[in-house]
Amino acid sequence: MTYYAIVGSGRTAQAPSGLARRRYAGRDGRTPVDEALRRELTWEPDSAIVEWEFGEVGADLVEISEAVAARLAAGWRVLWDDGG
């Protein structure tokens, strides 16, 4: 599993505007499955990683560790639960 910080305009990898991840599935375990974190803190299918691989210049994707991803998600949970 690989995690990415989605760094939108004006953001940094430490304070991204979203998270994406690629996991592998399939019979041989080599088929990539891409997902992004939603506002409900669920992972849903998303093409952010593929678009980035095809030269998308909107947001940058920066690889991060699972621990960093978990920390960011936890921070958002608190922030959004507070109505932010």
Next chain:
Amino acid sequence: MERLPPGHPSSPYNDDMTPKPPVARLKNLELPLHSTEQGSSAANAGTEHEPARNSRAEASTVSPASTSAAASATSTLAASATSLPSESTTRPAPENSTGLASESATRPASERTARLPSESTTRLPPESTTRLPPESTTRLPSESTTRAGAGSSNGAAGRSRVASPLGATDRLLTRNILVSAAQLYETEEPDAVIGGLPGGETDGSAEGPDEVSGWLSTPTWADTELGVDDASAGPATEDGSASWSTPDWDDTPGWDDAPDTLTHPTIDADQDHATDEPLTGPDGSWEWNGRYLTPEESRIADEALGRCRIAEGRNVFGGYGHSGLTPAMRRIEAQLEHGQLLPDTENTALKQADSFKEKLADLIMRHPDKSAEELALDVHDGIRYAFIFDSEHYADGTLQAHSRLKGSGFDLEVRRNCWQGSEYKGINSRWRDPAHDLVFEVQFHTAASWDASQRAHGLYQAITDAGTPPEERARLRSIYAEMSAAVPVPRGCATIPDFRKEG
């Protein structure tokens, strides 16, 4: 006359002093008008410039002939008015029809079109309205537009994709935008890949506009104030060998020997056409292709697109002046030693409204920590340009274009060199226009890489569709890579590094 000698040609007397018959006056030779026409003429004579007062009364008795005659006062409306003679006899003439006729003599045609009342607009030929901005079709909302309240700053919660009662895998399998693998390989029409997509517009991807009709079309730029003639500006190569009608990629080594990409799979994007029409609800909400915007988000998108429209530079008359991004791009193009913009840049630079909203809907889901207002300004390809260079001059031409862009006051924010990748070929960049405080995209291609991206656009859309099953996506990506492998890599392109502005 009386004093002239008899026999003089102008004398009223003959040589024998007998009086000549009186000279006939031309007006006395005219035949009298029919009684009903005399009445009509009399009425028109007094109302020619006062349509509001008398046109309704006149409409009840006006004949097709007189309607056509009145309409012929303006060349713009003549064709449409005479093409519907039967209609003219059965429905009242527009109240301001005479006013339009008089106005047309002094106003540009485009302005007249913009000012036409709705009834008059229906009488115009289709081309008369093609410059009006596209608008979403307003329809009654379907039940699928109902969703849970957002309850979040960017409204991302409860969107159709997320709120679906199906699990993620189920939803992937119920998507119906792809044909089967067997069908893909059986398809032989490459045009379906290129231009067969609903709306003929891209989804805001990193790829270029999918409309390729402009390859041979005449750009509207020739009609603009600056008067840059693309025919003369045309192929910017030193020997003048390259042109849009005969792109030089046909000669590039290896292309003809490459795998036959024309028989590669294509996507029938029209399959779901009936259900994929953009829908705008009476409350202003919007949905399309499984995306949804609340009324507020849709309004935000409209405002952002309005900013793009202003920045792009097309004026209300459909032409261009000096200001705006497109005129600036054309000036930059004119300064380049090699390369040119896409010939139909004026028609493709501005993203279509529904594609813009589709993009915003994706961004809202993907960037949960950003507001819809922020994200609307992050749609970097609301305005997009593409420069095309021949392979020989690609690298230096791209750098020269960068230099001209910077010299024109634009700030480079991101550049991605994708030539070394196995799929998309080209260089994409994001720039900021300080004058309008918005970002736009510029792509740098060879004719071959541009052509490949257009041929594979349907594939790209399927690949980046979140509903495409992972196995299918992997298969489509391998096909895309196979197509791209045939694109010659221009010399020196690897020397152009990626770039991302700090902060």
